[in-house]
Amino acid sequence: MNSKQKILVIDDEEGIRDTLETILSLDGYDVTTAINGEEGIKSAEAHIPDLIICDIMMPIMDGYEVAKRVRENKEMVATPFLFLSAKASHLDFRKGLGAGADDYLIKPFRNEELLAAIEMRLKRVKSLTDGQKSLEDSINNAKHIQDVILPMDSALENQFKDHFKIYRPRDVISGDFYWLKERENETTFFAVADCTGHGVPGAMLSMVCYDKLNAVSAENRSISPGKLLTKVNGMIYDFMLANQKDIPIKDGMDIALCEFDSDKKSVVFSGAARPLYIITDQEL
Structure with missing residues (x-):
């Protein structure tokens, strides 16, 4: 009472x-x-x-x-x-x-x-x-962890002086993410990923993908964007099917990955269901 x-x-x-x-x-x-x-x-x-x-x-x-x-x-x-x-x-x-x-x-x-x-x-x-x-407290804690994992604004500013960012999750936690990796050969990987799922399931899949991107790029220091995505795709597929072969995978990950070379002023691109748009002098 x-x-x-x-x-x-x-x-x-x-x-x-x-x-x-x-x-x-x-x-x-x-x-x-x-x-x-x-x-x-x-x-x-x-x-x-x-x-x-x-x-x-x-x-x-x-x-x-x-x-x-x-x-x-x-x-x-x-x-x-x-x-x-x-x-x-x-x-x-x-x-x-x-x-x-x-x-x-x-x-x-x-x-x-x-x-x-x-x-x-x-x-x-x-x-x-x-x-x-x-449940709400747990989701908010998960959002905090996700925010910590994403690249800091200072890291983006250091790599891309003239840039902007739009990141608005549909739910408290997001299945979408962006990833930044500075390489020893002085090039930089940058990826934007879009999970076909949302909320907690999408966020969990995005964290698996984020971890695999880090792992593969660390083990293969000269890997190209295309080979990196191919390797990560295989690892995620194996991970999802490891102990649940009879359960279909409903969600996937679309991703655009670029390797920037500031010295050569070049961009190497690879995408999984995500195109690259280049705008120069306000023209697409």
């Missing part, structure tokens, strides 16, 4: 509203009441309660419509919704749950049953919320 948790009671019977408000207030909840469905929707949208208790048979707007409207609101799509009604048939119960309710209690009700149902629903929401927060 949490004294800060807000419960909205929607019922056209004053006696029921007063009884519920007393029971719930004594148990530490912050209670708001509404006399019909229309007023209940207005109150819910204005205050976003932690849980809603709603009658079914009410004037102006019945409980089924209230449940539908609540579920259509993005801020309340997961808000626990309990029907409290005198309609007691099995079909009524099924219709209530089908309308979007999480639970269905019958009037007259026992205080213990009501409070137990409320506590269970609020605990479940808290568990889901905590799990969501943990």
